[in-house]
Amino acid sequence: MYKYVILLVFIVVLIYLKNIFKKVKHPNVKNINAEEAKRLLEDNKQVFVLDVRTKEEYLRGHIEKAKLISVSELDHRVNIIKNYKNKPVLVYCASGGRSPRAVKVLLDNDFTEIYHLYKGLNSWKYTKVK
DSSP, X not given: OHHHHHHHHHHHHHHHHHHHTOOOOOTTEEEEOHHHHHHHHHXXXXXXXXXXXXXXXXXXXXXXXXXXXXXXXXXXXXXXXXXXXXXXXXXXXXXXXXXXXXXXXXXXXTOOEEEEETTOGGGOOSOOBO
């Protein structure tokens, strides 16, 4: 019986890990790691940075110039960022679990150049603003 419990826990952990770093497959989306995101921000000052975590998470630290719109509110508030539809948008959450939903909302609203930090802010080794 103990072996089955261990096996079940192992399977659940594998499923969780598989889903935590979801890459979004779409021609308008580029899945990038933290190093690529840092370079993107250094090379292109017009990137709009969208943090889709909670307010509490945002206040603990975020990427410089990031605008907070939690993933649960994005669908209803996407109109406030509509001016960025044809500009580069970097989207991130904490670990990459919530940001794919945000990317979908942006795609559904005709955003054309989306960069997805697919491992989330947890992979960001650089300075965070508080």
